Structures are given as structure tokens and as C-alpha cells.
Amino acid sequence: MEVKEQLKLKELLFIMKQMPKTFKLIFTLERALFIKLIVFSIITGILPIVSLYISQELINSLVTIQKDVSIVISIFLTYLGVSFFSELISQISEYYNGKFQLNIGYKLNYKVMKKSSNLALKDFENPEIYDKLERVTKEISYKPYQIIQAIITMTTSCVTLLSSIAFLMSWNPKVSLLLLVIPVISLFYFLKIGQQEFFIHWKRAGQERKSWYISYILTHDFSFKELKLYNLKDYLLNKYWDIKKTFIGQDTKILRKKTYLNLIYEIAVQLVGAVIIFIAIMSAFAGKIMVGNVMSYIRSVSLVQNHSQSIMTSIYSIYNSNLYMNQLYEFLELKEEKNEGHKKQIVEPIDSVVFQNVSFIYPNQGEQTLKHINVSLHKGERVAIVGPNGSGKSTFIKLLTGLYEVQQGDILINGINIKELDMDSYMNQIAALFQDFMKYEMTLKENIGFGQIDKLHQTNKMHEVLDIVKVDFLKSHSSYQFDTQLGLWFDEGRQLSGGQWQKIALARAYFREASMYILDEPSAALDPIAEKEIFDTFFSLSKDKIGIFISHRLVAAKLADRIIVMDNGEIVGIGKHEELLKTCPLYKKMDESENYMNPLEEERSKWTEVQYQG
Structure with missing residues (x-):
């Protein structure tokens, strides 16, 4: 796979089109667990807006109450029930999530090891294929799970975001749509940083292997005698640190870009949210909506802000991890050393x-x-x-x-x-x-x-x-x-x-x-x-x-x-x-x-x- 430093729309679409491949791989390895996680993520996404609506009704009932408290108590008990149910779903989801992470990591690692054992000797002597294997094995313990986790998180966030916007639109459709503008604009820039980050890690696979090798010979017994006798410790440590200093510089540059973009994004979202909250307060002051509604709209704005940020992060993670997954697919699709054809002859003792x-x-x-x-x-x-x-x-x-x-x-x-x-x-x-x-x-x-x-x-x-x-x-x-x-x-x-x-x-x-x-x-x-x-x-x-x-x-x-x-x-x-x-x-x-x-x-x-x- 050719990896470019600059992101173009067609490349983004190509990467996202690989998602069905990822789903197919997940379904092959852990179909039942993945379906359960998706179902729980949808339920988890709906519960915040349900809880928000019940709390709105609870506050409004307190404002309008005269003598009958039974309605307030009923709403309060419903609110408690939803809270307990939400916590139960959260714990069950955590259990399945942990189980899924263990299973997917071990099974994919097994799959890569099995693939490696079916390659030819010439593949292991090919630096390009060896670098590909290094990239795949280095991140297999967390990258595939990372993309699954991002999909699940995005599913939850999308459900919460859409339900929150629908809730706000029932009050003021035009103003509510403002909350979607900034995340959409910011999406491209988040993905561009993701492309640059992957490119850096992809390009330095050879150097990663060198640093691993230096670490390996410094920490194992077979090399100790020569390292000690020839006093190679300082030379090798300096060589290792020179490589890692370059990595630190590259990673810090990407981290700085992420921080700047996040700061600009958060400021913009907070300003739009402040405008919507101000309009809600003015509407309550004019008697057009009740206090409970104001509180629920404020919380809805907060939900939209938080979950739009979560969706952005998830898309960034999916995109970045998909670049890795393409490397994994390329490795898994390498030609294996197999007996081909139907006329292969069994060898008796060699004469x-x-x-x-x-x-x-x-x-x-x-x-x-x-x-x-x-x-x-x-x-x-x-x-x-x-x-x-x-x-x-x-x-x-x-x-x-x-x-x-x-x-x-x-x-x-x-x-x-x-x-x-x-x-x-x-x-x-x-x-x-x-x-x-x-x-x-x-x-x-x-x-x-x-x-x-x-x-x-x-x-x-x-x-x-x-x-x-x-x-x-x-x-x-x-x-x-x-x-x-x-x-x-x-x-x-x-x-x-x-x-x-x-x-x-x-x-x-x-x-x-x-x-x-x-x-x-x-x-x-x-x-x-x-x-x-x-x-x-x-x-x-x-x-x-x-x-x-x-x-x-x-x-x-x-x-x-x-x-x-x-x-x-x-x-x-x-x-x-x-x-x-x-x-x-x-x-x-x-x-x-x-x-x-x-x-x-x-x-x-x-x-x-x-x-x-x-």
C-alpha cells in the first residue's frame, strides 16, 4: 500500500470503503460478541436523552406542584429506575468489551503467526516484507481493538447526538443545526493530522526495528560478555537514544498540531453553545418555556458538544487505524508457500x-x-x-x-x-x-x-x-x-x-x-x-x-x-x-x-x- 503524506478526499473515501473488510474480519473472529456490543452501545446512546427528558419533567412538576406530590414521586422513581438501568447496561457492556478485547487480540495475533509460518524463506529475507511484518506485529495488540472500540463509541455518540439534536429541534430547529456545522468543518483537518501521524509511523518501521534490536542485545545474556569486554554499553545506548530522540520530535510535532486544533475546535463549539443557551434563557425569561426545559436544553447542548467531539475523535481513530488495517490485510493476503495443483506426488524415501x-x-x-x-x-x-x-x-x-x-x-x-x-x-x-x-x-x-x-x-x-x-x-x-x-x-x-x-x-x-x-x-x-x-x-x-x-x-x-x-x-x-x-x-x-x-x-x-x- 502506498502511503502519502497529503490527504485527499478520494484517499479518505478509499480508506473508509475498507470498513466492510474490517467488519467481515471481526464477524469471522467474534460475531456474537460484536453484535452484543453494538446493541448495548445503541441502548447506552439512547439513555442520556431519556434521563434528560425525565429530569426536565421532574423539575417542571416541582415548579407547577400545588398539593398532589404523587406525580413528583412517580417521576422521581422513574428517574431512579432509568439511572439504575443505565448503570447495569454500562457494567454489562464493560464486561463484554473486556472479553472482546482479549479474544480479538489473541485471535488476530494467532492469525498473523499462522500466516508468517506459511510464508517462504525468501519473504523473511525480503526487507520490505519484513518491515511490513514488523508494522503489523508491533501494533496488533491494540490497533484492531482500537478501531472496534472507536466504532462502538461512535455508535453510542451518534445515537446520543442525533437524539439530543432532535430534542433541541423540537424547540428551535434553526439554532440547533448550528451545533453540527463546526464538527463537520473540523472533520477534514482531524483526518489530515491522522494521515500525517500514520505516515510518520509507517516510514520509520526500519528504524523501529533497529531500536528494538539494540534493546534486545542490551537486555539478553547471549551478548553480555562481548558488550562488557569491549565496553559497548555507552555506544549502543547513545545509538538507541539518537533514534528515539527523532521519534520524540516527530510525535511531539503531531501532538502540538492536535492540541492547537482541539483548542480552536473547543472554543468554536463553546461559543455556539453559549449562543443557544442564551436564547433559551431569554425564552424562559419571556415565559415561552419553563425552567425545566431551560435546564434540559443546556444539558442537550452539553451532550451535543461532548458527543460531537467524541464522534470526531472516533472518526480520527477509525481512519488512522484503518490505515493500519490495510497494512494487516496486505500482509494476510501475501502469497503463501503451499502445494498447488492436484497432481503433487508423495515422496517415498529419497534414493x-x-x-x-x-x-x-x-x-x-x-x-x-x-x-x-x-x-x-x-x-x-x-x-x-x-x-x-x-x-x-x-x-x-x-x-x-x-x-x-x-x-x-x-x-x-x-x-x-x-x-x-x-x-x-x-x-x-x-x-x-x-x-x-x-x-x-x-x-x-x-x-x-x-x-x-x-x-x-x-x-x-x-x-x-x-x-x-x-x-x-x-x-x-x-x-x-x-x-x-x-x-x-x-x-x-x-x-x-x-x-x-x-x-x-x-x-x-x-x-x-x-x-x-x-x-x-x-x-x-x-x-x-x-x-x-x-x-x-x-x-x-x-x-x-x-x-x-x-x-x-x-x-x-x-x-x-x-x-x-x-x-x-x-x-x-x-x-x-x-x-x-x-x-x-x-x-x-x-x-x-x-x-x-x-x-x-x-x-x-x-x-x-x-x-x-x-
């Missing part, structure tokens, strides 16, 4: 993978990340992928796992084009440990069970996998406490080192019954002994399956059935270690660099290699 002339380029980048990749992978084969940083290894894995769509060329799975496969069934055959693996601040059971969610309660199998990966640090009396909270975000959590978290992530991958196992830099956070254990387990579990691992360490790659060497998005070598030393200059250079060390390191390297070879 072969073939890349045929596959190329890939990231959005807004001029150079291809992968260039004409041709390679095949087969069951029972363990393949190492090596190459310098930025050579395209991770992009290759993302295409292989179906996280990216193939742009050019074909990927064949068991001889079938990956585009013809049911992606859910395909991904069910893959277990992966990514370089940026997740550290779920949840229980041990969830951390492992997320590998195959439909077997979350199979703790016996989890026990086996944890033993295979040697997660001894969580073992107590020969067993694992699967309810143990991992991480320090929540109460009674247990902190883990980077290597320990990686072992948990590895156990999660091995918990899945897959036919293709993928490890992306599995030894990054591990010591040599743990590294050897990881690869021993990998080679054991991937027997008779497809096993793929990315590694910068050739000592591990040597053990693979084949080594794929990548550089600058291309495959520059395929073969075994000895063969590549002769045919691939880059691989030879990597080997020489890895073996360039002092005598002590050389002895350690030999020991490590002996460990790998058992």
Missing part, C-alpha cells in the same frame, strides 16, 4: 537427487549466487561440500531442502521434478542441522521432539538419540529429565554452552526418521573429540541413506565418499581427497592452508586425524 543446470540469484542482486550447478547424490553415499565463505554452499542446501524455489534449471528427486512433489512429504524425508540452528528456550522433550512433532511423546526413542549424541551433561542417574527447561529466559532454566546447544540440535535432527541427513558446519562450536563423535554418529546413521555435510575442515571431508568443491557459485571440483589434490587448485590450496602450522599444531593435527580414522 537420488540430481541438479540439472541449476542457477539462483537473490532479489536485488546483480550476480548469480549459484551458476549452472550439475551434480547427483545417491542413496548410501556420504558427500562433503567444501569451499570458501560465500561460495554458494548454504544456498545449495536451501535449494536442496526446498526452502528456496528453483529459478533456473531442474532438481530431480527420484527422477521427478521437485516442482511436482508434495513439499510436506518431501521435507518429512529430510533431517538437517543448520549452521544457525535453533536454541528453543523450551523443555528438553520439546527440543528433541520438534525433530518429528508427531512423535513428541516417544521419550524412549529420545533417550536413545540423546545417548547416541552423548548428551551426558543432561543425564541424571542414568536417565534424562525431559521436563528440564533449557536456556535462561524462563524460570528454572538451565544454561547450556554453544557446543551443548549444538548437540541438542543434532539430537533433534537424528530424532527424525529421514532418508537424507544434512549437516551445515556441524563442528563449528565443538572441540576435536566432540567433533569426531559427531561425524562418527553421522556416518553411522546415514548408512544406506543420503548424507551431506558442509565443512571447512578437510580432515573431516577426507572421510566422505565424494567431495564437492564450490567457489563463487560454481562447482570447481568433484572427487575424493587424493584425486582433488591433483585436479582442483582451490582444494589443494585449502589443504595446504589447513596444514600450514607450527610443529606442535602439526602433532595435534596428526592426532586428530588418527582419531577420525579410529
